[in-house]
Amino acid sequence: xxxxxxxxxxxxxxxxLLFGCGAVQEEKPTEGNPPSGDMEPLEKKTTVVIAxxxxxxxxxxxxxxxxxxxxxxxxxxxxxxxxNSDDMLPALAAGEVDIAGGVSTASFFNAIAQGIxxxxxxxxxxxxxxxxxxxxxxxxDLQEDIQDYADLKGKRIAVSSRNAVDDYIFQRMxxxxxxxxxxxxxxxxxDFGNMLAAMGSKxxxxxxxxxxxxxxxxxxxxxxxxKDATDYAPDAQIAMVLxxxxxxxxxxxxxxxxxxxxxxxxxxxxxxxxxxxxxNEVIDIMTKHTALKDPAIWREVGVTGLDPNGQMFVExxxxxxxxxxxxxxxxxxxDFNRAVDTTLTDRALEEIGPYTR
Numbered sequence: 472x473x474x475x476x477x478x479x480x481x482x483x484x485x486x487x488l489l490f491g492c493g494a495v496q497e498e499k500p501t502e503g504n505p506p507s508g509d510m511e512p513l514e515k516k517t518t519v520v521i522a523x524x525x526x527x528x529x530x531x532x533x534x535x536x537x538x539x540x541x542x543x544x545x546x547x548x549x550x551x552x553x554x555n556s557d558d559m560l561p562a563l564a565a566g567e568v569d570i571a572g573g574v575s576t577a578s579f580f581n582a583i584a585q586g587i588x589x590x591x592x593x594x595x596x597x598x599x600x601x602x603x604x605x606x607x608x609x610x611x612d613l614q615e616d617i618q619d620y621a622d623l624k625g626k627r628i629a630v631s632s633r634n635a636v637d638d639y640i641f642q643r644m645x646x647x648x649x650x651x652x653x654x655x656x657x658x659x660x661x662d663f664g665n666m667l668a669a670m671g672s673k674x675x676x677x678x679x680x681x682x683x684x685x686x687x688x689x690x691x692x693x694x695x696x697x698k699d700a701t702d703y704a705p706d707a708q709i710a711m712v713l714x715x716x717x718x719x720x721x722x723x724x725x726x727x728x729x730x731x732x733x734x735x736x737x738x739x740x741x742x743x744x745x746x747x748x749x750x751n752e753v754i755d756i757m758t759k760h761t762a763l764k765d766p767a768i769w770r771e772v773g774v775t776g777l778d779p780n781g782q783m784f785v786e787x788x789x790x791x792x793x794x795x796x797x798x799x800x801x802x803x804x805x806d807f808n809r810a811v812d813t814t815l816t817d818r819a820l821e822e823i824g825p826y827t828r
Contacts, residue, residue, distance in 0.1 A: 507543035509822045510728055517725050518547045519718075522559050522571035525552075525761045527604075527682070528596040528710045528775045529572060533760040534753060535736030544728035557582075564588045566717035570729070573713045575791040577634035577800035583810055584803030590719045590812040591788065593730065593781035596710030599745075602773035603700035604682040605709060607644065610670055611692050617677070620648030620698070626676040629660040629669060634800040637679055639791050640704055644679075647703030670694045682772040683763050706784040708791070709775075719812055730781065730819040738779045738826050746828070779826035781816035 505511045519541075523529045535541050536548045551568065553559035556579060562568045564587045572595050573579060583589065598604070607628075609617045617623060631637045645651060658675055660666055666678040670693040677697065680688065688694045700707070712733075718726050743753035754769045763769060788811065795801045
C-alpha cells in the first residue's frame with residue numbers, strides 16, 4: 472500500500488512539474504521577438520539626457536519619444552535646455568548631457584579646437600530641395616525689381632549672425648549671384664522676428680529668414696520667398712546631433728539603441744511630410760513639443776530636412792570651418808577624424824536597415 476501511494480505521489484509530482492513548467496514558459500517573452508522588432512531592450516531602464524529647446528529640427532527626438540521607440544529599448548528620455556551653446560558644450564563634454572543639437576559657428580569650432588571634446592554624430596538639419604526652411608525672402612513690393620540673385624546688388628540684406636552658418640549661407644548666395652559683400656549692404660539683425668518688422672518699415676530689402684516666419688511673413692504681405700537655398704547651397708549642413716564622448720564611446724549598448732530609435736522617428740517624419748503618411752499624428756507631436764502650435768501652418772511651412780539614415784554632409788562642415796578660419800574667427804585646428812563620428816549611425820543601420828521608399 473505504501474509502495475502504491477509513493478508511486479501515485481511520484482506520478483502527481485511529475486504531472487505538476489510537467490504542466491507547471493509549461494505555464495512558466497508561456498509567461499516568458501518570446502525570444503527573438505523584441506518589442507522593437509530588432510534589438511532586445513536594455514535589461515535596466517536607462518535615462519538619456521537631451522539638450523533640446525523645442526526646435527523643429529528636434530523632430531526625431533520628439534516623434535521617437537511619443538511613439539514609444541525609446542520605450543521599446545527601455546530608454547527614458549529627459550529633455551533639458553541651456554541659455555546658450557557656451558554653457559551647453561562643456562556640459563556635453565563632461566557627460567552631464569548625453570545628446571544635444573548644435574549648429575556650425577566659429578565659437579563651436581573654437582571650443583573643439585581648445586579641447587572641448589564633443590562628437591558630431593548625425594544629421595539634424597539640411598535642405599529639402601524646392602522648399603528650404605531657412606532661405607532668403609525679399610520685400611513684397613520689390614518683386615519686380617528683384618527677379619534674380621544678381622538683382623540684389625545695392626540692396627540691404629539682413630542676416631542674423633557673423634561667422635556662423637547664417638553667414639556661410641549668405642556668402643554662398645553672393646558667390647552664386649556673382650556678387651561680393653561690397654556689392655550689397657549687410658545688416659546684422661540677430662532676431663528673426665525683428666526682420667519681419669524691418670520688412671514692414673521698409674528698412675531692409677531682403678533677409679535670410681527661417682520658418683515658420685517665412686510662411687507667416689508671406690501671409691502678412693511683408694515679404695515673399697525668394698527662389699530656394701538649394702540653388703547655391705544644396706549640401707549645406709545646417710544643424711547636427713552632438714554626442715557626449717562618454718555616451719558615444721562607453722555606452723554602446725545604450726547609444727546604438729538610442730540612435731536606432733532616433734532614426735525611426737526621423738523616418739516617420741519623412742513619411743509624414745514628404746509622402747503624407749501619418750501626417751496628422753506627426754503634426755500633433757510637433758505642436759506639442761515646438762513653439763509652432765498651429766497645425767494648419769505645419770501643413771504650409773518648409774520643414775527641416777532630416778536624413779532618415781542620419782547621414783551628414785561632412786564635406787560641407789569642413790567648408791564652414793574653413794570659412795570661419797579664413798576670416799580669422801577660429802583659433803587653432805580641428806581634427807575632423809576625431810570630431811565627426813558616424814559609428815552610431817553605422818551600427819544602428821546594421822540593426823534596422825537603411826530607409827527605403
